[in-house]
Structure formats: C-alpha cells, structure tokens
Amino acid sequence: MESLFLLVLGNTEISTVPGISVAGATPELTKLTPVADAEYLFHEKPLTIDVIPVTPEGHPTPAIITKAARELANFPVLVVRGGTYLAPLVPHVHISDAVGRDFRKEPALPEFGDIIKRAKLFGEELNKTPIKELVIGESTPGGTTTAQAVLWALGYEARTSSASPDNPQSLKEKVIAEAFERAGIEKGQLRDNPLEALRQFGDPMMATVIGIALGFRRDIVLAGGTQMLAVSALLKALGEDLSRFMIATTKWVANDKSATFIETAKEIGIISYAADLDFSKSEFKGLRDYERGYVKEGVGAGGATWLAVKAGFSPEDVSEKVEELYRRLMEMK
Amino acid sequence: MESLFLLVLGNTEISTVPGISVAGATPELTKLTPVADAEYLFHEKPLTIDVIPVTPEGHPTPAIITKAARELANFPVLVVRGGTYLAPLVPHVHISDAVGRDFRKEPALPEFGDIIKRAKLFGEELNKTPIKELVIGESTPGGTTTAQAVLWALGYEARTSSASPDNPQSLKEKVIAEAFERAGIEKGQLRDNPLEALRQFGDPMMATVIGIALGFRRDIVLAGGTQMLAVSALLKALGEDLSRFMIATTKWVANDKSATFIETAKEIGIISYAADLDFSKSEFKGLRDYERGYVKEGVGAGGATWLAVKAGFSPEDVSEKVEELYRRLMEMK
Numbered sequence: 001m002e003s004l005f006l007l008v009l010g011n012t013e014i015s016t017v018p019g020i021s022v023a024g025a026t027p028e029l030t031k032l033t034p035v036a037d038a039e040y041l042f043h044e045k046p047l048t049i050d051v052i053p054v055t056p057e058g059h060p061t062p063a064i065i066t067k068a069a070r071e072l073a074n075f076p077v078l079v080v081r082g083g084t085y086l087a088p089l090v091p092h093v094h095i096s097d098a099v100g101r102d103f104r105k106e107p108a109l110p111e112f113g114d115i116i117k118r119a120k121l122f123g124e125e126l127n128k129t130p131i132k133e134l135v136i137g138e139s140t141p142g143g144t145t146t147a148q149a150v151l152w153a154l155g156y157e158a159r160t161s162s163a164s165p166d167n168p169q170s171l172k173e174k175v176i177a178e179a180f181e182r183a184g185i186e187k188g189q190l191r192d193n194p195l196e197a198l199r200q201f202g203d204p205m206m207a208t209v210i211g212i213a214l215g216f217r218r219d220i221v222l223a224g225g226t227q228m229l230a231v232s233a234l235l236k237a238l239g240e241d242l243s244r245f246m247i248a249t250t251k252w253v254a255n256d257k258s259a260t261f262i263e264t265a266k267e268i269g270i271i272s273y274a275a276d277l278d279f280s281k282s283e284f285k286g287l288r289d290y291e292r293g294y295v296k297e298g299v300g301a302g303g304a305t306w307l308a309v310k311a312g313f314s315p316e317d318v319s320e321k322v323e324e325l326y327r328r329l330m331e332m333k
Numbered sequence: 334m335e336s337l338f339l340l341v342l343g344n345t346e347i348s349t350v351p352g353i354s355v356a357g358a359t360p361e362l363t364k365l366t367p368v369a370d371a372e373y374l375f376h377e378k379p380l381t382i383d384v385i386p387v388t389p390e391g392h393p394t395p396a397i398i399t400k401a402a403r404e405l406a407n408f409p410v411l412v413v414r415g416g417t418y419l420a421p422l423v424p425h426v427h428i429s430d431a432v433g434r435d436f437r438k439e440p441a442l443p444e445f446g447d448i449i450k451r452a453k454l455f456g457e458e459l460n461k462t463p464i465k466e467l468v469i470g471e472s473t474p475g476g477t478t479t480a481q482a483v484l485w486a487l488g489y490e491a492r493t494s495s496a497s498p499d500n501p502q503s504l505k506e507k508v509i510a511e512a513f514e515r516a517g518i519e520k521g522q523l524r525d526n527p528l529e530a531l532r533q534f535g536d537p538m539m540a541t542v543i544g545i546a547l548g549f550r551r552d553i554v555l556a557g558g559t560q561m562l563a564v565s566a567l568l569k570a571l572g573e574d575l576s577r578f579m580i581a582t583t584k585w586v587a588n589d590k591s592a593t594f595i596e597t598a599k600e601i602g603i604i605s606y607a608a609d610l611d612f613s614k615s616e617f618k619g620l621r622d623y624e625r626g627y628v629k630e631g632v633g634a635g636g637a638t639w640l641a642v643k644a645g646f647s648p649e650d651v652s653e654k655v656e657e658l659y660r661r662l663m664e665m666k
Binding site: 001002004074075076077078081087090091092093094121122126127131 | 334335337375407408409410411414420423424425426427428451452454455458459460461462463464
C-alpha cells in the first residue's frame with residue numbers, strides 16, 4: 001500500500017462546554033475520546049477506558065468505520081498525538097501534549113508555532129520515504145466549533161457539522177461570538193493572518209495537520225468533515241496550492257443540511273469525496289441512527305473508506321464489516 | 334529512499350554507576366544523552382541541553398556521524414522513544430517511558446512485555462508501507478553493560494565494547510556478577526529463556542528493537558556495535574531467522590581488541606559491516622581521538638554511513654562532512 005493513514009489526536013477545552021459536543025457519553029468523557037479511538041483501532045476495545053466512545057445516547061464512535069476499513073484493506077496506520085490530555089496506550093508519534101484552551105477566555109493555542117514546526121519535521125521525514133499519499137484523519141471532540149470559529153475568522157460564512165442530529169448552531173455561534181469579542185476581531189478580519197486565526201481559535205489537531213502538510217509535499221487526503229474545511233482554508237491562506245489536497249468525508253456530512261460542507265469546500269476550492277456508507281439495514285439501533293444524523297464522521301472514517309474502495313472493496317463491504325465489529329462489541333458486553 | 338532509519342532511545346540506571354559509561358560528561362548527564370542525540374540530528378544543536386553530548390574528556394557524540402551521513406544521503410529518520418527519562422523535543426514515536434533499572438538490585442525491565450507488544454504493533458504498520466529496509470540505531474548510555482549481561486545469560490563468552498579506550502571490563506564483570514547473584518542465575522542459564530534474560534538484565538532499547546523486528550518482516554540492519562550483538566542473540570533465541578538481519582557498525586568497534594565483536598557475531602551467526610571511517614587527519618583532537626579508541630559507535634553511526642555508501646557517497650565523504658559539522662559546532666561556542 002503506497003498510502004499511509006495518519007490519525008491525528010487533539011483535545012480542546014471547548015468540548016467540555018455543555019451542549020457543544022456529543023463525542024463522548026458526557027462532556028467530561030470527551031477528553032478521553034481521542035485516545036480511546038486510537039486504541040480501539042489496534043485492539044478489540046480501548047485500553048484507557050473499557051468501552052468504545054459513544055454519544056450520550058449510546059451511538060458508537062466512527063472509529064468503528066475506520067477499523068472496519070482497515071481490517072479489509074490492511075492499510076498502515078500511525079497515530080499522531082497532536083495535543084491531548086492523555087497519551088494513547090498504543091505506539092504513536094508524539095508532537096505535543098498541548099490542549100486547546102477555551103477561546104472565550106484566552107487564545108486557544110499559544111503553542112501553535114512549536115506544534116507546526118515539529119509536525120513539519122515529521123512530514124519532511126515521511127516525504128523522504130516511498131509513501132506516495134497521506135490520508136490524515138482526526139479525533140477532536142469539540143472540533144467542529146473551533147473549525148467554525150477559524151472559518152469565520154478567515155471570512156467564510158460557513159456552518160460546520162455536528163455529531164448530533166440537532167446541530168447546536170446557536171450555542172456554537174454564541175461561544176464564537178464571545179471569543180471574537182474577547183479577541184477583539186470581526187468575521188473575516190484574519191483573512192490574511194491565518195496563523196493568528198489558528199492561535200486565537202484553533203486546536204492542536206489543526207496545527208499538527210498543517211505542519212505535516214507543509215513537510216510532506218505529495219498527495220494529501222484530509223479525512224474528515226467540516227473540520228477539514230478549516231484545515232484547508234488555513235492551508236490556502238498560508239499560500240499552499242490545494243490541487244494536491246482532497247477532503248474525504250462521508251455522505252452524512254455532505255448531506256447535512258444544517259452545515260455548509262459542499263458550499264464551503266467549493267468556496268475554498270478543494271475537491272471532496274463522500275463515502276456512500278449505508279447503515280439503514282443494520283440490526284443495531286446505534287448504527288441505524290447514523291442515517292438519522294448521529295455521529296456522521298470522525299477518526300478519518302470517510303478517508304478510510306476511500307482507501308478500502310481504492311483497494312477494491314465496496315462501501316457495502318465496509319458497512320458489513322462495521323456490522324460485524326459492532327456485533328463483536330455487543331457480545332463482549 | 335526505500336530505507337527508513339529508526340533511532341531508538343533508551344536509558345538504564347546502569348549508566349549512572351560511576352565508571353561504567355562515558356556517554357556523557359558526567360554519570361548524571363548520561364541520562365540526557367539519548368534525547369540530546371536525537372535533537373541534534375534535527376537541529377544545529379540539542380534543545381534539552383545547550384551542547385552536544387560529550388565524554389568526560391570532551392569527545393563528541395557519534396550522533397555527529399549519523400547527522401553527517403543523513404545530510405549527505407538525505408535518508409528519512411524517525412526517532413523512537415523506547416524508554417528514557419525525558420521525551421526528546423523532536424517528533425518521535427512513543428513506545429514507553431520505562432527506564433531500565435539497576436539490575437544489581439532488581440529485575441531490569443518488568444515492562445519488557447508491554448514494550449515488545451507496542452513496538453511490534455509499530456513494526457507491523459511499517460511492514461504495510463513500501464519501506465523495504467529498516468536501519469535501526471540506538472542511543473543507550475550504559476548499554477554495553479546490559480548487552481554483556483544479556484549475552485552472558487544467553488551463554489556467549491562475549492566482551493562488549495566501550496566508548497572509552499580503557500574498556501572498564503573488570504567493573505562491568507563485577508556489576509554483572511552482582512546481578513547474576515541477585516537473580517540466582519549462572520552464565521548460559523537463560524539460553525532457552527531469552528525473555529527472562531531481557532527482563533532481568535536488558536534495557537528498553539533492546540525490547541523496542543526486538544518488538545519492531547518481530548513486526549517488520551523485511552530486511553533489518555541493526556546499526557550498532559556490541560549492543561546489537563545482544564539484540565541479535567535475543568532474536569535468535571526467540572526463533573528468528575537471522576538471514577534478513579545484518580549488523581552495521583564502525584571499524585572502531587570491529588577492531589576493538591578489548592571486545593569480541595567479530596567472534597561473537599560469528600558465534601551468533603549474523604553478518605556484519607564495519608564502516609571504514611577515518612578521523613586521523615581531523616584538525617580537531619576530539620575527532621582524532623576516535624582513532625585512539627574513544628566513542629567508537631552509537632546513534633547508528635555505522636548504519637548511517639552504510640546508507641550513505643549505498644547512496645553513492647564514500648566513507649571519506651562522511652568523514653569530511655563530520656569535520657564540517659564539528660567546525661560549525663566549534664564556531665557556535
């Protein structure tokens with residue numbers, strides 16, 4: 001396989017604002033979701049916690065899709081700790097342990113420069129290997145809110161998606177408004193200063209992916225939903241030619257009417273792929289609910305499916321493998 | 334480049350036994366040598382400390398050879414934290430932060446199982462990439478003593494080398510005798526129990542390299558001196574076919590009359606390469622003294638030179654680049 005899948009882990013304090021994130025059973029548990037996602041890819045269940053991450057209503061993490069695609073296509077995976085509360089208990093590339101701060105109160109990521117520099121060094125080394133393509137996924141609870149803040153600061157009238165069918169747009173807009181007031185900036189004001197947008201409103205996942213992309217000069221698939229729009233917009237504002245980039249996400253993000261994935265991707269000028277996964281016939285409510293707008297994307301689920309498709313599997317094969325993995329989890333209970 | 338250079342970092346408390354290691358200006362400073370070596374490969378000087386690691390008499394770390402070869406041949410490098418006191422301030426693959434214990438008092442590495450498992454996962458992922466060969470170097474102060482203890486436990490009448498021209502063999506033998514007495518074993522007694530030899534007398538570098546080698550199934554160059562004899566002997570005792578392995582070291586190790594590199598390599602049944610570096614004409618005493626038995630090897634210096642030679646450079650080119658790098662360091666003072 002000439003592609004390498006990187007899973008970049010990030011945390012931001014924003015995920016603990018009640019109502020912002022359902023990427024964990026409680027706001028506090030969202031802190032552990034990135035490491036648990038990473039561990040689940042390599043083991044039958046996570047190591048840091050005893051169960052896979054779920055929404056408050058019990059919907060399983062999209063890591064199950066990534067794991068399914070990986071078991072089919074056998075692509076190589078490296079976990080990258082962009083900045084998390086804990087270190088995952090699996091081998092991982094350490095970039096930083098800086099967690100994004102609550103941007104209502106202070107700049108989100110004073111460490112952005114160090115993170116980009118280190119991640120760029122890592123990308124440069126990968127660039128010397130025969131690896132032709134990086135597929136970069138992420139696990140960053142609260143990340144759609146930081147993404148929307150960054151997109152707004154850069155001048156995009158974007159609405160990011162959510163792992164909840166009831167996208168908390170008014171809450172997102174409220175916390176972003178507070179952050180903009182704290183920082184004394186208006187929508188679009190950081191159009192020409194992407195690093196300041198990252199510092200004020202971003203998260204360590206974004207900084208890490210940007211650094212890797214500055215170091216690795218061949219094809220890069222940004223495997224995620226609207227969070228990868230923010231990464232793309234930052235890269236564009238930094239002067240990167242987006243023709244070597246693509247976003248791979250799921251149909252659930254692309255079809256999300258509460259968000260502007262397709263429109264904003266077009267405005268940024270980045271092509272996208274949406275994996276046509278279908279869980280409607282699953283025997284499990286937790287999976288069927290993906291079709292009702294729960295979860296949607298994360299852990300590079302769309303990009304992992306894309307790698308499986310490139311390897312000759314169909315989205316149906318991936319969906320079937322997800323069903324099998326979920327059954328296995330249910331039997332372990 | 335179809336080869337990937339891994340630099341595995343390890344610490345053992347054994348390096349702080351006075352007289353055992355000169356891989357640092359003082360026994361206490363040997364704790365920082367692995368991270369400083371790693372940082373120097375990527376930067377003009379280390380970040381954790383302000384100067385490159387030196388012997389108590391001021392001889393520069395062999396990282397300068399690895400850095401020289403890398404600047405010529407541009408091979409990719411990933412740092413791997415097998416188990417060290419500190420995390421290096423460069424991107425690195427985190428395997429563990431377990432430091433080898435003083436084996437005179439207690440088993441050296443109770444964590445050997447977890448380290449091997451994690452490192453194997455990492456090796457398995459590398460095995461799925463198009464990378465055809467791993468060249469694995471190490472920085473492990475005190476590591477020739479743990480190596481000799483492991484070789485003795487496995488039944489080899491080996492003497493390992495030293496970064497000092499006065500190989501402290503009698504001190505090494507004394508601490509090993511104490512360790513064997515503490516553990517209640519005799520020379521050769523763990524011939525058929527390599528993991529127990531590793532647990533009782535090894536270090537985290539060994540466990541990490543073994544794990545990677547169990548996961549990555551293509552060619553592996555063990556880039557080091559007599560420490561890599563211990564790794565080879567462990568791999569052989571674990572049932573690995575050594576025909577895909579090779580040790581790459583320097584002529585200074587191969588010619589070291591106080592050690593048994595050639596004889597023990599032959600006894601184990603692993604082929605070896607010795608880089609023909611020549612610092613005799615250096616304008617700097619610190620480098621000329623390599624020809625008098627100082628330093629000799631480390632940080633994969635021999636393996637890095639081998640990669641440079643494969644890329645079309647001569648050992649003389651590497652020696653010249655070392656001279657240039659050392660001059661640059663002197664000018665920074």
